[in-house]
Amino acid sequence: MTTTSLIVRAATRILVGLLLVFSFYMLLRGHNEPGGGFIGGLVGATGFILYAIAHGCRAAREALRVEPQSIAMVGLGIALLAGVMAYLFGDAPFTGQWLFLWPDPAAGDKGVPLSNILIFDVGVYLVVLGSVLTLVLTLEEEV
């Protein structure tokens, strides 16, 4: 399902990049603002689907470099590892573990938060991205 429309092709060139950047942005802001891994993954998938519509599924697969179903599996593995990480700190699985970098108590700044929660969300992101692309690309190639 490729389109010959010049407008779509030209717009795709800019839009795909923007969509992917936006999907990361959605993923990272998720903890405090609307967003998160699920939404980010959907936006990312939309980017690749747009690319597939404009340039064909083969091109989209080449741009992905990895099979989408592998992306989904890796995402599932990352999410599991993020959950199991809590064991290392003696907690129940999927308990949040936080690390604050460069805190500045004087200024009331807790520092840059890092946690396994973010890793888990990255896993969710990859699962959604990979699964949706698996479905759409396979279905489109089928037609």
Next chain:
Amino acid sequence: MAESSGRTLGGPAGWISILIPAGLFLWFAQFIPAVAAGEVLLWRFNWVPSLGVSVGMLLDGLSLTFALLITGIGALVTLYSASYLGGHTHYTRFVCYLLAFMAGMLGLVLSDNLLALFVFWEITTISSYLLIGFNADEEKSRRNALQALLVTGTGGLAFLAGIVLIGTAAGTFELSEIEGSLVDHALYLPIFWLVILGAFTKSAQVPFHFWLPNAMAAPTPVSAYLHSATMVKGGVYLLARMNPTLGGSDIWFWTLVIFGGVTAVFASLLAIRQTDIKQVLAYTTLMALGTLVMFIGVGTEAAILGAMTFLLVHSLYKAALFLMIGVVDHGTGTREATVLRGLWRKMPVTMVAAMLAAASMAGLPPLFGFIGKEFLYKASLEGPALFWVTGCAFAASALMFACAGVVAWRPFTGKLAKTPVEAHEGPVAMLAGPLLLAALGLGLGLAPNYAEPLVGPATTAVLGAPYAVDLYLFKEVNVAFILSLLTFAAGLALYAWHVRLRTALAHFKPRFDPGWDGLMGAVAAGSKGLTRTIQTGQLRRYIFVTFASLAVVVGYAIWRGGLALEIPEMQELRAKHWSVLIFIMAGALLTAFTNSRMTAVAALGVVGVGVALIFIMFGAPDVAITQLLVEVLQVVLVAVAMLKLPQLNTERVNRLRAWDLALSIAIGAMITVVLLAVMQAPLDLRLTEFFEATSAPIAFGRNIVNVILVDFRALDTFGEIAVVVIAALGAFALLRGTKGERS
């Protein structure tokens, strides 16, 4: 089958399979003095504490007798198999099955916990299935194995239900902790029938007897081991074990006595009818099982003593005879009673074993079989239902005498007849088992007090009360003794006439086996028809049925609930709300009434976008974003899929629209009512308050929805994304799979 493998006794697999049961036999033998002194040994450790399943080993007279039979005969049978099947391609597999069965059988008779007992019970069923179907190349083997599995497996399920009820009634699953009798309990009848069903299928009582003769499709050592000495006695073991708990009622007495008696006589008649010696033995096994069940049913002290003695007698001579048949089959190439004659010159050792074992089977003095029969007669003459029990025992014993003649006397005496293979003696490993077992029958007959340490405690265990045993060969001339003499006379007459009897009985064809095939055929046809009705392969019908069921179930619940609905306040709705609602309704109407699939998909997308707008207006941006994205993807996906579909057949679709309309209205009305009902219920905000209060301080996030997803309920989310991956992979496999098929 028994080609020389060039390895001694089947190689390492053979040695292991012989040494394990032999070692276990010696280990169990050390407990004989303690158990004979009246001790009950109990070891226990918790297995699944939450379900009350412990693995306990209960060693009393009954389980010790069985354990010794299982390991002792097991060692002889494995020794025999090493020679009989040692060269077989799948000999190692055979040994694994046999040892698995042995483990299951030992667990069955040693378990103190009823649930553990059931697990072992099923292990014996499954390993028996594998052993009967060992010659899996033959269709008959597979069919008979499946029959045995289904019959005993069905009984096993009934037994499991019975166990659960016993656990409820007695308050424990431990055999050693069940106190007193359950006869007066309200659940007694269901427990009784369920346990009886399990025991009767396992021990092949009429009308479930037909699987056992068919199970003779198994290799001979298996028949000797499973289908005479051990597995089929599992049901007898169960009845004996349950006697203190479930026995003593009228229904117990009559059920066991009638079914056991019918099985014993009916099976003896069928045995005479056979010409294949192995089949004769198979049916005489049924007779023995029937006799055991009948006397456990009689339940007097003398009857239990007789049953326990007969149990030991039968295991010894029947295993010996089955193994002997294997030697004859191997040495002559046939098992036909009409062909085999005069083998005494060619197979003298086999003859000695066969004659001794058959004499025990016929109940001739001074063999152990005589004592067994004598004690049964004594018990039947003293017990209740005298004429029925004595009559059945007499008829079965006389027929047994004749069968013993057919099996062991006729093939070895007379003039040597021509056989497919030049008749020759079997190897030592195959002769050791039958000879030893037959000699034991003679030894215990001459010195029956050596059997007392086993029979006595076993009787005590079954009765649930101490009982002093005195076994003897002959004391005085009494009614039982005269009955024995009459049995011999009747047996001799039957043997003399057995050829004519066989011809006469051949006209009589039992309908059990064809009936079973008919039942299986009906089940297959029924499920095929059901599948064809339910699985039409039409998506629209599946969806219709699904939603119609939903409408009916929820509608019924609403009607039963007797809801009083209030019309909600509409004044709060502003123009923006109204416009979104109209937007959604327009989309829905367009979806329903357009004649183009593409338009319908796009219109459905409009409905979804409208819903997303509602989410935004009521402050759920996360949900709104997700809804929008999913809506877009769904339109893309469905649109792609629809490119494949043919043009919509407007005429056909319009015919079905009336139904769809009715269903849509029903679903719409139902959802409306449910929503109105939900709005009337007070809103419980405790969870929301908890998350609002704790999200930022504990989980360091201000977006509650996301914090719930990735932190508070991360495990749920993990499960959900796993489902997403599986769904995607499933769709991938399906799409790619059909592609490969077409190209």
